[in-house]
Amino acid sequence: MTIKGKAYIIGAYEHPLRKAPDHSVAQLHAEVAKGAIEDAGLSRTDIDGFFCAADAPGANAWSLASHLNLEKLRHIDSTDMGGCSYLMHVAHAAQAIAAGKCNVALITLAGRPNSEGSSGTTVRVRGTNLPESPYEFPYSPVNLNLYAMSAKRHMHEFGTTSEQLAWIKVAASHHAQHNPHAMLRDLVTVEDVLASPVISDPLHRLDSCVVSDGGGAIIVARPEIAKSLNRPRVKLIGASETTKHQSGGKIDLTYTGAAWTGPRAFEEAGVTPADIQYASIYDSFTITVLLQLEDLGFCKKGEGGRFVMDGNLISGLGKLPFNTDGGGLCNNHPANRGGMTKIIEAVRQLRGEAHPKVQVPNCRLALATGIGGAIGHRHGAATVILERD
Amino acid sequence: MPTFNEDRKIVDPPLNPGDGAFFDAAAQGRLVLKTCRACGQAHHYPRTMCPFCWSTDVHWEDAKGQGEIYTFSVARRGPGAPYCIAYVTLDEGPTVMTNIVGTDLDTVRIGQRVQVVFRHSENGTAVPMFTPIAP
Numbered sequence: 272m273t274i275k276g277k278a279y280i281i282g283a284y285e286h287p288l289r290k291a292p293d294h295s296v297a298q299l300h301a302e303v304a305k306g307a308i309e310d311a312g313l314s315r316t317d318i319d320g321f322f323c324a325a326d327a328p329g330a331n332a333w334s335l336a337s338h339l340n341l342e343k344l345r346h347i348d349s350t351d352m353g354g355c356s357y358l359m360h361v362a363h364a365a366q367a368i369a370a371g372k373c374n375v376a377l378i379t380l381a382g383r384p385n386s387e388g389s390s391g392t393t394v395r396v397r398g399t400n401l402p403e404s405p406y407e408f409p410y411s412p413v414n415l416n417l418y419a420m421s422a423k424r425h426m427h428e429f430g431t432t433s434e435q436l437a438w439i440k441v442a443a444s445h446h447a448q449h450n451p452h453a454m455l456r457d458l459v460t461v462e463d464v465l466a467s468p469v470i471s472d473p474l475h476r477l478d479s480c481v482v483s484d485g486g487g488a489i490i491v492a493r494p495e496i497a498k499s500l501n502r503p504r505v506k507l508i509g510a511s512e513t514t515k516h517q518s519g520g521k522i523d524l525t526y527t528g529a530a531w532t533g534p535r536a537f538e539e540a541g542v543t544p545a546d547i548q549y550a551s552i553y554d555s556f557t558i559t560v561l562l563q564l565e566d567l568g569f570c571k572k573g574e575g576g577r578f579v580m581d582g583n584l585i586s587g588l589g590k591l592p593f594n595t596d597g598g599g600l601c602n603n604h605p606a607n608r609g610g611m612t613k614i615i616e617a618v619r620q621l622r623g624e625a626h627p628k629v630q631v632p633n634c635r636l637a638l639a640t641g642i643g644g645a646i647g648h649r650h651g652a653a654t655v656i657l658e659r660d
Numbered sequence: 661m662p663t664f665n666e667d668r669k670i671v672d673p674p675l676n677p678g679d680g681a682f683f684d685a686a687a688q689g690r691l692v693l694k695t696c697r698a699c700g701q702a703h704h705y706p707r708t709m710c711p712f713c714w715s716t717d718v719h720w721e722d723a724k725g726q727g728e729i730y731t732f733s734v735a736r737r738g739p740g741a742p743y744c745i746a747y748v749t750l751d752e753g754p755t756v757m758t759n760i761v762g763t764d765l766d767t768v769r770i771g772q773r774v775q776v777v778f779r780h781s782e783n784g785t786a787v788p789m790f791t792p793i794a795p
């Protein structure tokens with residue numbers, strides 16, 4: 272049993288706003304749901320599967336199902352694994368479609384952390400009864416220093432440098448300059464990144480993603496429906512998910528769960544990293560990108576620093592165009608969760624609908640991968656491989 | 661210019677049932693580890709079931725309180741900054757999240773030998789942290 276070829280992404284929509292103080296979270300979800308179903312050329316009453324994560328009001332599906340007035344749901348999945356939830360949802364939707372549980376699945380993400388003053392330097396309380404909290408909270412583990420500890424260890428073991436990490440931001444900025452919605456549209460240099468304040472050693476302000484409002488949605492459907500629509504078809508051919516954590520105290524921060532999801536997704540898809548023409552790589556921080564590139568097999572472990580240098584991630588210049596919308600590093604990171612926008616830009620590339628300055632010519636094979644949570648203590652990871660028919 | 665911060669407010673550990681013994685020991689100046697009688701391995705954070713073999717035959721043992729820094733980061737911005745978060749690999753095996761204190765944070769390095777010290781959270785709970793062992 273495989274999900275290869277069992278489902279297609281037929282609709283995608285990214286909210287244009289990056290600051291939405293007058294929007295409610297439910298309104299943002301509604302606007303992206305409408306955008307995606309209209310992009311697919313279908314309507315509300317076609318939707319019989321609904322997927323959302325903890326960014327949904329109430330951290331559950333029932334409020335939004337009611338708010339959107341989805342009346343024909345046969346399959347519901349509110350899997351939450353932080354920012355990579357939506358990549359998991361794509362795979363789960365394909366599984367549900369393959370099992371005959373639904374035909375047209377809506378996946379939504381939205382939030383307004385920019386308007387609500389969210390910060391990467393304050394502790395995120397993820398629950399009151401977490402067993403690890405007494406042994407972590409007193410030490411102020413925040414997203415920035417959790418990822419910074421991973422970067423520090425990678426530098427120690429492999430000689431990775433801050434200059435190399437900075438190249439990832441530089442590449443993202445090259446793409447963001449063409450995106451009128453991007454929060455940061457100015458080109459930056461390696462020197463700019465290194466001159467920005469160190470927030471948590473060794474990560475600088477410009478090693479970090481933006482904090483933005485907004486959201487996005489996609490529609491996943493069975494092949495017969497995709498083939499009835501007059502659009503370029505984006506087929507799911509491989510997917511995998513996992514979690515990685517502290518393993519009872521046997522900790523290795525030099526790799527992510529993508530080391531497990533990548534090989535499994537490639538095997539299911541029957542392709543190799545060398546075949547991938549475009550990659551959406553989750554970019555909460557520069558180090559997040561570097562680790563996943565290694566873990567997915569785009570280069571060997573420890574060689575990510577050299578791989579990303581000299582514009583190798585810039586579309587039209589390097590070997591692996593990544594995050595051509597500007598990514599979380601420059602474009603947006605709605606609800607502090609970057610998984611949805613990773614899928615959406617991969618869909619644009621495969622449809623040939625990316626900005627002409629960053630469009631990969633004849634893009635037929637793309638990968639989207641993500642991390643939810645924090646590499647420094649525990650995270651989810653998910654990878655999907657998409658092909659244009 | 662050296663970087664010190666001994667004034668940072670430490671968040672109280674939000675205890676669940678079963679967590680008291682660890683912090684009671686800390687109040688007595690002891691670092692304790694949950695250790696499994698079935699497979700012999702210590703783990704952290706402490707559980708009522710060994711995460712390696714799922715035996716429930718686990719008990720507290722005193723740790724030496726020494727280890728080496730696996731990784732760290734000095735937070736320069738945000739509440740309480742500057743401070744140093746770290747993972748320390750204890751001589752008994754487990755790698756534990758902690759803070760490095762009582763030293764110039766600019767001199768902290770991976771591989772440095774450290775020993776446990778105790779600081780108090782806002783409600784007076786003793787919390788284990790680590791400080792470099794004088795060479």
